[in-house]
Amino acid sequence: MKWFKKGASEKPENLEEMVKDLKQSIDFVDYENKESDQPYRLIYFASLIDPEQLHRDLLPVIKESRSKSLEDLKGILPIENIEISSKLPLIQERLLEGHVAIQLSRGQKVLLVNISLRKSRDLSAPEIEFSVMGPKEGLVEDLHTNMNLLRRRIPHPRLRMKEITIGTVSKTKVVVAFIEGVASEQNINTVMQRLEDLDFDIISDSSFIGQMLEDNSLSVFPQMIDTERTDRITGHMNFGAFAILTEGSSNALIGPINFGQLLVSFEDYYLGWNIASFFRIVRMIAILASIIATPLYVAVLTYHYELFPSKLLATLISSRSDIPFSPVVEVFFLEVTIDLLREAGARMPTKVGQTLGIVGGIVIGTAAVEASLTSNILLILVALSALASFTTPVYRMTNTIRFLRYPLILFAQLLGLIGVALFGLFILTHMIRLTSFGNPYLAPLYPPRIKDWYDSFFRLPYVMQKNRFQFFRGKQSKRFEDKKKRKHSLDFDEQ
């Protein structure tokens, strides 16, 4: 509330003063009808309420009723969520949420009726996390729609949703959804406490919260997954994670996560286990190659030419013989070009973006080689590693991979392969120390949890996915029972 205290508006002492203050906005309505048999006064924000509901459900009832008190009126209004209050902060808050304040006579007491108008776009297919198979249902900006989507996917009494309001200006509603008993209480307590401690003025998107909640905000590695896929959210909740939904954001945050889950596309679960495992391994190799391909090029060409096979030597040296730059300059030039293309493509409308891709990819690429600015071998490497970096299913991870490459190139230039190894160790150490809501980041790998490996770098068939991840430390660890044992213990949904 500090922000308000510094502002011009002082805390109003009575209702009239508050109304006078709010009247400075043109969408604020203070209407008083004294002439009719039933005098009444309406106070509301015209931009927030549903006028149809006002005229159809509210006004006729008020006019026709002969009630003398707000309590009587409360009894006959055909709308839920009605309260009577004389507390100014509450009244102001409700008005800003889209309630109408009704008075039958002057005073401090008002009847607050919720007829707020919800404008939200229609459901649409996820655009960032596209998948060929699986449901094409993405979150939208409206919190209630999103909650509805989740609740429909898990129609279970133990799906809990806790609400909390963050942001002194934006008053953003944030909902933490989890399955009680499956999610570890400790994780839920941690996230609730962190959310309560948040003090910020405006929350424009869930990613604000994501960045503020992270264990290590200096790290480049995402410690929560941003997703717009409802199947992914509910899937993770079933593992034992929680999801944070934010009003006005079409992305939910999933946590806690481990590093392996950033490389998992939820489509993996829709494909056969063997095919999915293969794709996961391909993705992992792609990511590794994407990070180290160009740094290795710099290191090998600058310091360790003997590592190059003799037969490739002629091709490589011929392609580089006209180039006036050292390998590191050449690599930086091309890497920055690719990143420029990507940035430009992301800022442009789709149709312009396509043209941009062609112009950038073909024209700049071939022209750079023909103008002897880069070698064509490097061009292939950079293009491949850019391609490989886009195989990551989580968008924030893609950025991390692209970012990590630059310091690595620098290290490769400074110390050669030793530099690459050194930076690799640095990253590894960092990842081992990193946590996501207190849970180790490299979890099934380090600390080793071999039982969790069934769904990590590869995915075993569902029959073998009997237990939930130990990683989440939920109470209900069984996903399903063997038929023989079923009599003895119950899953969370059978209690």
Next chain:
Amino acid sequence: MKYACCLALFCFLLTGCVAEEIIDEVPILFIVGYDQGEDEKIKGTISLQTFDPNQKVETRAFEAEAHTSKGLRNQLSGLPKPISIGKMAVLLFSEDMAEKGIIDILDSFLRDPAAGRLIYVGVVEGSASELIKNEFQYLQGIGPFLQNLIKESIEYGNMPQNNIHLFDYKYYGDGMDPVAPVLRMEETEVRITGLALFDDDKLVGKLNLDEMFMFSLINKSFSAGLYELELPGGEYANLQKIKSKVNYKVKNGNTNPSLNISVKLNGNVVEYTGEKLTKEKKKEIAKTFEKKVEIQGVNMVEKFQELGIDPLSIGDHARSQTRHFDFEKWNEHYPDLPVTIDVKVNIGESGIID
């Protein structure tokens, strides 16, 4: 955080310590040849590869004389620096150089961390310098060509495994002596003519190609390329994919040693000049081959005994099979060591139309 900053800072301070060797700026050597120079000097010849944008390879040879191998580098003043030997593939020595001993030069390569361990050592009949300077019509240049030639003779041909690392091992090890391929320059090509036998690091004898094949067969378990066998009736049979399984047995290593080498051979007949390849004929081929390996093998070992060298590592086999082995006694016994060779040849298939 403080430590991270320090670390980053030190990384930048370290930059001066590592010398850059950018791939298209350093002269890359594949081959160096050593000849006897004047006044006890060594004459070194290198061939430098240059690549032009059309992927054509040009080689240029440089020559210098100095007292040490590394000293040659200083003398090569017509060459851009630093001279880097990371891609070095073949070391050639002229015969007169090899007779005097080559370990001084090899040592300089063995110590250098930049040099690989798979460098081939070769002996040239005649002058190494001329071989390198000669402009053959090989596409990749003489260095990579010779590397390939030797490598493929080892992999698919009849040459025993050898490289600078093995040379060093056999030089320093007791009861064994190194070998190396012998090369000869002809008008338009370079040929492998046999195997050079070393006593420690000094060239003492040579085996021709036929003997080299026999050497390979009884030296170690081995699978060889092709062998043409003359049969008693004046016919010829070609054996392919010959696999040998060799077993050395040394008895009484310390007191009264005797050696038995048992060789099991498997081979396919791929060509036969006679009429029909019957079962009897196959047996005859096997018998002839057995005889040949036996006789030639024993002759070869006797030749080694006369020269006082041990390229088959018989001493090493004896050591491994004898408790409290005494090398001094072994060296006394070695020249008169009775050697027997048992050969068993099995002819497998003889083509797809049996």
